[in-house]
């Protein structure tokens with residue numbers, strides 16, 4: 281058996297198309313142009329790539345895009361002051377502070393300073409708490425993307441056994457909550473879990489988000505399971521280039537899985553598309569418009 285490939289590129293492009301149509305409608309009917317502000321502190325090359333692609337895709341969807349680049353040695357107070365300025369800027373509906381922040385900056389304090397209504401990363405404790413309480417919330421983009429990719433294979437996740445490997449605030453924990461909302465049965469595993477292979481073998485849905493290259497092996501996967509690989513690990517490749525691999529041993533997993541996401545071209549694509557969704561949703565909520573149809 282060879283797994284079918286879940287094409288994040290195509291699914292993300294479709295989603296962006298729906299966002300663009302809703303943005304056009306909100307603009308013409310209500311005169312509201314959704315705006316996203318991205319704050320990048322320091323100059324991590326990978327982060328710069330992501331920020332550039334966020335900027336491009338935001339503009340392509342017809343939204344306003346604001347980029348703020350700060351030096352790695354920016355004072356904590358200056359970073360918080362920028363966040364507060366964006367909180368009160370009426371042209372900004374979404375605020376994303378690219379993580380991780382350089383050493384010396386207090387991530388929790390910065391995230392806490394973001395207005396929860398503009399928290400398109402879904403990281404503010406208000407949004408995390410609302411999600412965990414089953415209340416409407418802005419939810420983190422990568423987990424939202426994981427659910428959309430899963431639903432491209434399974435119409436309903438009700439009663440399915442899911443395993444989430446990883447418990448980060450940005451991915452693992454919120455993904456668990458979104459899966460519960462879909463009525464899946466969820467096992468939460470992580471780098472300290474005992475006998476991961478055995479836990480995985482029970483799962484119809486496997487979400488690998490531990491940040492360890494190719495940790496999930498092909499023979500851990502239940503035959504026919506759906507595998508969503510959240511990992512993006514840069515390994516040294518040929519001729520001094522870097523090679524991207526996920527948290528799943530892809531070539532092995534292809535043989536046992538029913539469907540699998542590639543890296544790149546899987547979850548990463550959805551993350552940015554869902555950021556556009558969240559920015560549109562935030563803009564509609566802030567202006568008291570009906571929730572967008574995306």
Ligand SMILES: Nc1nc(=O)c2c([nH]1)NC[C@@H]1CN(c3ccc(C(=O)N[C@@H](CCC(=O)O)C(=O)O)cc3)C=[N+]21
Nearest residue numbers: 330376377378379380401544545546547548549551552
């Ligand atoms: N506050 C915050 N929110 C984030 O959502 C956030 C963040 N910080 N810090 C970094 C991670 C990483 N991230 C990605 C975005 C796009 C791709 C993406 O487009 N990937 C493509 C290309 C990958 C490549 O070539 O590098 C793909 O997988 O096909 C990947 C990863 C968002 N993150």
